[in-house]
Amino acid sequence: MKSEEILTVEQRLNYTFKDKKLLIRALTRKAFAQEQKQQGKSCEDQEVYRILGDAVLKAILVEMLIQQGYDSRESITNKKSDLEKRENLGKMFEGMGIAPFIRFGIGERKQGISSQSSVLGETFEALVAAVHIDARDYEKTKKFVVDLFNKPVLESSKNRASEQSSGLDEISKIWMLTRACDNCFQVDVCATMRMCYFDITGDD
Incomplete structure (x- = not known):
């Protein structure tokens, strides 16, 4: 990867790697690495990072859910399962604008694998491990x-709040807040309900 590409990825991740090789490996698919090795080049892929990233992500999500008030094994397990689905991780990853920097194999690109959310989710896990x-x-x-x-x-909450007119009365403001949060796919792990309310009403 070129240095400017690495810098762009770091900016979008909001994290600067001390060891840039870790970032490059996290973005390298096995198919790409195999193609490089066939040309006599040394190249490490992301596969083992995905295993570590998956484990680290699980631990962090469980802790986050406990802090958000989930207090039973069943509720934590169910919500964690939703959050860590590779399809969901992939959609979030795609929104970060890093997908174009993943190093896919030629065959993967031809098959359209490079655009699959589940595949992007695998790279998200690898990046967690690299960090x-x-x-x-x-x-x-x-x-x-x-x-x-x-x-x-x-x-999402701030964008929706900014669309409201200053003439809304208190009840309308609260209703708009509720609608915004209902449309948010992460409302159950969101600690911003009061924050959003303050953004809208100006109360403290």
């Missing part, structure tokens, strides 16, 4: 993941 290895700090990794999950929630 975890690079940071060598669970709390930094957790902040990285939580920020990514919260960003679309915050932006």
Whole structure:
């Protein structure tokens, strides 16, 4: 990868890697690595990172859900399963604008695999692992993941709130807030209900 491409990915992730090779490996599919090896080039793929990233992501999501008030094994397990589906991770990953930088094999691109949400979700897991290895700090990794999950929630709430006119009365404002949150696919893990309310009403 070119240095400017690495910089772009880091900016979109809001994380700067000390070891850029970790980022490159997380973005490298097995098919691409095999093609490089056939040409006599050394290249490591993301597969083992996906295993680590999946495990780290599970731990962070469970902790996040507990902090959000989920207090039973069943509720935590069910919600975690929804959040960690590779299709959902892939959609979030695609919204970050990093998908074009994934190094796919020629065959994968021809088959259209490069656009599948589940495949993008695998790279999301690999990136979590790369950050975890690079940071060598669970709390930094957790902040990285939580920020990514919260960003679309915050932006969605603020965008919807900005569409409201200043003449709305208190009841209308609360109704608009409720509608905005109901349309948010992450409302159950969103801690911004009061924050959104303050954004709309100006109360503190």
